[in-house]
Amino acid sequence: MGKGKRFFIETYGCEMNKSDSLDIAVSLERQGYVRTSDALEADVVVINTCSVRRHAEQRVYGRLGYYRGLKKSGRKDRAIVLAGCMAQRLGREAQRRFPEIAVVAGTSHNLRIPLYLSEYQNTKIPVAKTKLGGYEFSRPEDRRPEGHHAWVTIIKGCSNYCSYCIVPYVRGPELSKPSGDITAEVDALVDRGVTEITLLGQNVNAYGKDSGDISFADLLERLDHISGLRWIRFLTSHPKDFDVDVIRRISGLGKVCRHFHLPLQSGSDRVLSLMNRGYSIRHYMSIVEALNRFVGDFAITTDIIVGFPTETDEDFKKTLSVYEEVGFDDAFTYRYSKRPHIAAGALDGEVDPAVAQDRLERLIDVVRRTEDEKNRSLLGEECEVLVVKKSRKNPSEFLAKTEHGKLVACRPTGGRPTADAPAFGPGSFIRVRIEGISGKTLRGSEVLRRYALSD
Numbered sequence: 457m458g459k460g461k462r463f464f465i466e467t468y469g470c471e472m473n474k475s476d477s478l479d480i481a482v483s484l485e486r487q488g489y490v491r492t493s494d495a496l497e498a499d500v501v502v503i504n505t506c507s508v509r510r511h512a513e514q515r516v517y518g519r520l521g522y523y524r525g526l527k528k529s530g531r532k533d534r535a536i537v538l539a540g541c542m543a544q545r546l547g548r549e550a551q552r553r554f555p556e557i558a559v560v561a562g563t564s565h566n567l568r569i570p571l572y573l574s575e576y577q578n579t580k581i582p583v584a585k586t587k588l589g590g591y592e593f594s595r596p597e598d599r600r601p602e603g604h605h606a607w608v609t610i611i612k613g614c615s616n617y618c619s620y621c622i623v624p625y626v627r628g629p630e631l632s633k634p635s636g637d638i639t640a641e642v643d644a645l646v647d648r649g650v651t652e653i654t655l656l657g658q659n660v661n662a663y664g665k666d667s668g669d670i671s672f673a674d675l676l677e678r679l680d681h682i683s684g685l686r687w688i689r690f691l692t693s694h695p696k697d698f699d700v701d702v703i704r705r706i707s708g709l710g711k712v713c714r715h716f717h718l719p720l721q722s723g724s725d726r727v728l729s730l731m732n733r734g735y736s737i738r739h740y741m742s743i744v745e746a747l748n749r750f751v752g753d754f755a756i757t758t759d760i761i762v763g764f765p766t767e768t769d770e771d772f773k774k775t776l777s778v779y780e781e782v783g784f785d786d787a788f789t790y791r792y793s794k795r796p797h798i799a800a801g802a803l804d805g806e807v808d809p810a811v812a813q814d815r816l817e818r819l820i821d822v823v824r825r826t827e828d829e830k831n832r833s834l835l836g837e838e839c840e841v842l843v844v845k846k847s848r849k850n851p852s853e854f855l856a857k858t859e860h861g862k863l864v865a866c867r868p869t870g871g872r873p874t875a876d877a878p879a880f881g882p883g884s885f886i887r888v889r890i891e892g893i894s895g896k897t898l899r900g901s902e903v904l905r906r907y908a909l910s911d
């Protein structure tokens with residue numbers, strides 16, 4: 457179908473989109489397309505898009521304008537595929553605005569993109585498919601790990617309808633992947649050298665509820681038994697479904713990383729209720745308490761929105777104070793962005809953009825200060841890290857990450873590799889001592905390997 461043709465993919469948005477792009481790449485490669493990292497030489501450009509904030513869509517319009525410019529200047533003709541959440545939202549409207557888009561493939565249509573491309577090539581009629589549901593999950597044997605790490609989607613869609621969020625409208629309702637397929641997928645990935653996986657879903661804690669399959673905690677337990685697999689992470693947890701029972705069970709599992717990403721969104725109960733989040737600050741704090749009690753040493757990161765309609769300075773101060781009380785390790789911080797469909801769009805009490813911007817900056821100050829304090833407390837500590845890649849800035853250093861998800865630039869011990877202390881590279885686990893901090897990155901030195909190994 458695509459024999460010898462080159463494709464280029466650019467991806468916006470969340471980890472789910474990054475993982476979807478890998479699936480799209482495999483489905484194109486199966487039909488003979490070859491991936492290129494140079495958009496200019498591509499015959500097909502796939503833009504995998506995000507709709508969550510207005511800014512995310514504006515970047516894509518910018519890219520479409522760029523490709524239009526190339527076409528006008530007579531550069532090579534290329535078929536543009538618009539995929540992902542913005543494609544789902546706009547459908548044919550996207551092609552009315554940008555007639556150069558050959559294929560609009562909504563979020564349930566990723567694996568059929570090669571088919572739509574050949575339809576377009578035969579007829580020259582633009583294709584737009586946005587019917588939601590009937591998702592196809594990629595086959596276990598089609599999963600391509602990226603080095604030692606792999607994303608594993610366990611649940612698609614979202615049924616929560618937080619009042620600020622467009623995701624349920626562009627991704628459809630929750631749909632869990634059968635647990636047998638997940639374990640087969642992880643087995644296959646581990647056979648191909650994967651040592652770390654990240655389970656993906658908009659609300660992983662709802663796993664199995666739509667299909668009557670095993671629960672999220674059961675799934676973690678099963679994956680924990682897979683030999684060869686070292687670290688299991690998951691994104692994203694929803695505080696309303698993350699309860700003490702799950703935490704107690706996680707605390708008994710050796711491979712589940714002690715790093716939890718648990719979006720708070722706001723520190724004010726009044727705002728949380730308007731956001732339709734389904735939990736109170738009291739509940740959130742009870743989760744943190746349970747993590748302290750059952751897990752002990754863990755990292756916790758979060759997402760926060762400022763400037764939600766009606767948010768007062770009092771509400772915002774509550775967010776700051778909950779932030780400090782929990783002592784988050786890091787946060788993604790956002791200014792509320794009004795989106796189509798969302799219930800919050802009907803609320804009066806829009807926050808002045810300058811006020812929202814000021815709150816965002818105050819919040820970021822607290823995030824940076826807290827992170828810095830936490831990082832400083834690690835100085836002198838020893839920990840195990842997973843080597844991710846060679847540092848581009850300094851070839852004698854490696855970039856690695858801790859179980860808590862912190863980045864460490866580390867120097868290996870000197871000397872030649874021996875049987876006691878073999879050479880290491882991406883995918884290896886080593887012990888380092890944290891010796892410094894630069895910006896957000898920790899700096900560490902490898903602890904003598906022969907000691908580490910004989911310990």
Ligand code: SAH
Binds near residue numbers: 620694795
């Ligand atoms: N499913 C995940 C998050 C998905 S979107 C969860 O429930 O936590 C990622 C983050 O984008 C959200 O956590 C939220 O903080 C932010 N976000 C979503 N809609 C937004 C909007 N309209 N304006 C600003 N931020 C938004």
Ligand code: SF4
Binds near residue numbers: 616617621622659694
């Ligand atoms: Fe959006 Fe809420 Fe669903 Fe997360 S849980 S994707 S914030 S609706």
Ligand code: F3S
Binds near residue numbers: 505507540541
């Ligand atoms: Fe992800 Fe953006 Fe879609 S955050 S689910 S790519 S709207």
